[in-house]
Amino acid sequence: MAETRQAETHGFQTEVKQLLHLMIHSLYSNKEIFLRELVSNASDAADKLRFKALSDSALLGDDAELFVRVSADKDAGTITISDNGIGMTRDEVMTNLGTIAKSGTADFFSKLSGDEAKDSRLIGQFGVGFYSAFIVADSVTVRTRAAGVAANEAVEWHSKGEGEFDLRAIEKAQRGTDIILHVRDDAKEFVDEFRLRGIITKYSDHLSIPVQMPERDDDGKLTEWQAVNSGQALWTREKSDISDDEYKEFYKTIAHDFEDPLLWSHNKVEGTQEYTSLLYIPKRAPWDLWNRDQQHGIKLYVKRVFIMDDAQQLMPSYLRFVRGLMDSNDLPLNVSREILQDNKITRAMRSGSTKKVLSLLSKLAKDKPEDYQEFWNTFGTVLKEGPAEDHANQEKIASLLRFASTHEDNAEATVSLDAYIERMPEQQDKIYYIVADSYEAARDNPALEIFRKKGVEVLLLSERIDEWLMSHLTEYKEKAFQSVTRGDLDLGDLEDDAAKQQQEELENAFKDQAERFSNALGDKVKSVRATHRLTSSPACIVTDDNDMSTQMAKLMEAAGQKVPETKYIFEINPEHALVQQVVALEDEDKFAEWAQLLLDQATLAERGSLKDPAQFVGRLNRLMMELTNGKLS
Numbered sequence: 280m281a282e283t284r285q286a287e288t289h290g291f292q293t294e295v296k297q298l299l300h301l302m303i304h305s306l307y308s309n310k311e312i313f314l315r316e317l318v319s320n321a322s323d324a325a326d327k328l329r330f331k332a333l334s335d336s337a338l339l340g341d342d343a344e345l346f347v348r349v350s351a352d353k354d355a356g357t358i359t360i361s362d363n364g365i366g367m368t369r370d371e372v373m374t375n376l377g378t379i380a381k382s383g384t385a386d387f388f389s390k391l392s393g394d395e396a397k398d399s400r401l402i403g404q405f406g407v408g409f410y411s412a413f414i415v416a417d418s419v420t421v422r423t424r425a426a427g428v429a430a431n432e433a434v435e436w437h438s439k440g441e442g443e444f445d446l447r448a449i450e451k452a453q454r455g456t457d458i459i460l461h462v463r464d465d466a467k468e469f470v471d472e473f474r475l476r477g478i479i480t481k482y483s484d485h486l487s488i489p490v491q492m493p494e495r496d497d498d499g500k501l502t503e504w505q506a507v508n509s510g511q512a513l514w515t516r517e518k519s520d521i522s523d524d525e526y527k528e529f530y531k532t533i534a535h536d537f538e539d540p541l542l543w544s545h546n547k548v549e550g551t552q553e554y555t556s557l558l559y560i561p562k563r564a565p566w567d568l569w570n571r572d573q574q575h576g577i578k579l580y581v582k583r584v585f586i587m588d589d590a591q592q593l594m595p596s597y598l599r600f601v602r603g604l605m606d607s608n609d610l611p612l613n614v615s616r617e618i619l620q621d622n623k624i625t626r627a628m629r630s631g632s633t634k635k636v637l638s639l640l641s642k643l644a645k646d647k648p649e650d651y652q653e654f655w656n657t658f659g660t661v662l663k664e665g666p667a668e669d670h671a672n673q674e675k676i677a678s679l680l681r682f683a684s685t686h687e688d689n690a691e692a693t694v695s696l697d698a699y700i701e702r703m704p705e706q707q708d709k710i711y712y713i714v715a716d717s718y719e720a721a722r723d724n725p726a727l728e729i730f731r732k733k734g735v736e737v738l739l740l741s742e743r744i745d746e747w748l749m750s751h752l753t754e755y756k757e758k759a760f761q762s763v764t765r766g767d768l769d770l771g772d773l774e775d776d777a778a779k780q781q782q783e784e785l786e787n788a789f790k791d792q793a794e795r796f797s798n799a800l801g802d803k804v805k806s807v808r809a810t811h812r813l814t815s816s817p818a819c820i821v822t823d824d825n826d827m828s829t830q831m832a833k834l835m836e837a838a839g840q841k842v843p844e845t846k847y848i849f850e851i852n853p854e855h856a857l858v859q860q861v862v863a864l865e866d867e868d869k870f871a872e873w874a875q876l877l878l879d880q881a882t883l884a885e886r887g888s889l890k891d892p893a894q895f896v897g898r899l900n901r902l903m904m905e906l907t908n909g910k911l912s
C-alpha cells in the first residue's frame with residue numbers, strides 16, 4: 280500500500296502546456312472567471328451524480344444533500360472549492376486533468392498567433408474550464424473520490440501548472456472533489472471570502488445547487504455553512520423577474536463564454552407538451568463550429584433535474600451554434616439517449632425550439648439588420664446546411680440566407696432572397712445564381728455577360744457548401760432557382776420574340792461551324808452550339824441539365840469519391856472577332872489547334888484549372904509565335 284501512495288509524475292499533453300501558458304498570459308485582466316469555471320464544474324459534478332443516482336440510489340449514501348462549498352484561508356494563502364458530486368476515478372483524473380479531450384485541439388493551437396490580444400479572444404472561444412485555476416494559482420491540488428468508490432481509493436492530483444503533474448492515492452472520507460488553489464502573489468485579493476461571495480452572487484446565483492460559504496464567529500472559526508446563492512434555477516423563474524444581466528451571466532456560465540450572447544429566448548410551452556426552453560445565440564463562433572461532430576450546446580433537464588449535455592436530438596445540426604437548455608415536464612427521469620432518439624416528446628421539443636430559433640433570427644434580421652449581418656458573417660455557413668437537413672422549414676431558412684450578388688459589387692454576402700425578388704423585373708420568373716471557387720471567379724465568369732447586359736441580377740456563390748445548398752434549394756416563394764452555367768439558357772420573358780427569333784437564326788447560321796468544332800474536338804466535349812450567354816468572351820462551357828455541376832464534382836473529389844468525368848457543352852459566340860477569324864481558317868489542323876485553345880480558355884474560366892496545363896501553355900506559345908512571326912513588335 281505504501282508504494283501506491285508515492286506520487287507519480289506525469290507530463291501534460293503538449294496542448295495543455297500551451298493552453299496553460301496562454302491562459303496565464305492572456306487572461307490576466309479577467310482573473311475572477313476562475314471561480315465561475317470551478318463552481319460550474321462542481322455544480323455539473325453534482326448534476327451528474329443526481330442523474331446517476333436515479334438508477335442507483337445507493338450512490339448517494341448518507342450524503343444526499345448536494346452542495347458546493349467555497350472558502351478562503353488567509354494564513355495559508357489558499358482558496359478551496361469543494362463538492363460532494365460525482366468525483367473522479369484515477370483514470371478520469373488522468374484524462375480530464377492531464378489532456379484536452381477535444382478533437383481538433385492541435386489544429387486549434389496551430390492557429391494561435393503569439394499576439395496576446397488576438398489569442399485571448401481565441402482562448403475564450405476554446406473554453407478554459409478547469410485549467411483557468413492557474414490564472415490565480417501557482418499550484419493547484421485536486422483531491423477527489425468518485426461516487427461508489429472506497430475511501431482509500433481516492434486520488435490526489437497536484438501541479439504547478441508548468442510541464443507536469445503528480446498523482447498519488449490518498450484516503451478521503453467524503454465523496455466528491457476538493458480543489459485547493461495556492462494563490463499567486465499578484466492575485467491575493469481573491470483570498471478573501473467577502474470578495475469571493477461577490478463573485479459567486481454575480482456568476483452563480485442561478486445555479487440550482489446551493490453554493491455555500493462559511494459563517495464565522497469573531498475569532499474567524501467556522502460556525503456553519505450557508506448558501507450564498509438564491510438556488511433557484513434561472514429558467515424556472517418568471518421572465519419578467521429576470522434582468523438582462525442575469526440572462527447574460529447565466530449564458531456565460533453554461534456556455535463557458537466570455538462575451539455576452541447576441542440574443543436569447545426564454546419560453547414556457549404549455550399544452551400537450553410542457554417544457555421550458557432557454558436558448559441563446561452566441562456572438563462568436565466556437566472554435567470547432569465547422570466540425571459537424573461538434574457537440575451540441577443544449578442541455579436537457581427533466582423536471583429541473585439535469586439529464587445530459589449535448590442533447591443532439593433537441594436541436595438540428597444546422598443550428599448547432601445555439602446554446603442553452605430545455606427542461607421537460609413530460610419525459611421520464613430515466614430517459615437515455617436511445618429513448619430520446621425516437622420519441623414523440625423530444626420531436627415536439629425539437630420542432631418547437633427550431634421554430635423558435637428561426638423566428639428569433641427573422642426578427643433580428645427585420646429589426647436590427649446590422650446585428651443580423653454580424654450573425655450571418657459568423658454563422659451563415661452553418662445555417663446553409665439547413666435547407667438540406669430540414670425540409671419542413673426550408674422556406675423560412677431560405678429567407679434567412681444572405682448572398683453576394685452582381686447588384687452589390689462586393690464580396691460580402693448581404694443580399695436576401697426577398698431583396699432579390701423585390702428587384703426582379705416583372706418579366707423575370709427565376710432566381711439566377713452561379714457557384715464558383717471564389718467570389719472573383721463567380722463575378723468574372725463569362726456566363727454572366729448576358730445578365731449584365733440585360734441588367735438581371737445574379738447571386739454569386741463561392742463557399743464550399745454552396746453547391747450542396749443549391750442542390751437542395753429548388754425554389755423560393757414559387758420562383759425556381761436557375762444556375763447560369765447549367766443547361767439551356769432560358770431567359771423566359773426577359774427576351775422578347777424578336778430577340779428569340781434572332782437567336783434562332785444565329786444558331787442555324789452557325790450549325791455547320793458548330794459541327795466543325797465538334798469534329799475537331801471529338802469526345803472532349805458533349806456538344807457544341809452557338810451561345811447567347813456571351814457578349815464579350817469568345818466561348819464558354821456549361822453543364823448539361825442532367826450532369827453533375829463543376830462545383831459538385833469538385834466537392835465530391837475533395838471528399839475522396841470517384842466522380843465520372845463531366846463532359847461540357849461548349850458554347851461559342853459567333854459574333855466575337857476571334858471566333859470569326861478562327862472559322863475563316865481553311866487549314867483544318869490549324870482550326871483544330873484554335874478550337875482546342877478556345878475550349879481550354881473556357882474550361883479555365885469555369886473550372887479554375889485544366890487537366891493538362893502544360894499542353895495548353897505549349898499550344899498557346901506555338902500559336903503566339905505563329906502570329907508574331909517569331910518577332911514581337
Ligand SMILES: Nc1ncnc2c1ncn2[C@@H]1O[C@H](COP(=O)(O)OP(=O)(O)OP(=O)(O)O)[C@@H](O)[C@H]1O
Nearest residue numbers: 320321324365366367375406407408409410456535
Ligand atoms: N469538480 C469536479 N468534479 C468532477 N469532475 C470534474 C470536476 N471538475 C472537472 N471535472 C472533470 O474534468 C473535466 C474537464 O473539466 P474542464 O472544466 O477542463 O472542461 P469541461 O467542463 O469538460 O469543458 P468546458 O469547461 O470547456 O465546457 C470535466 O468534463 C469533468 O469531467
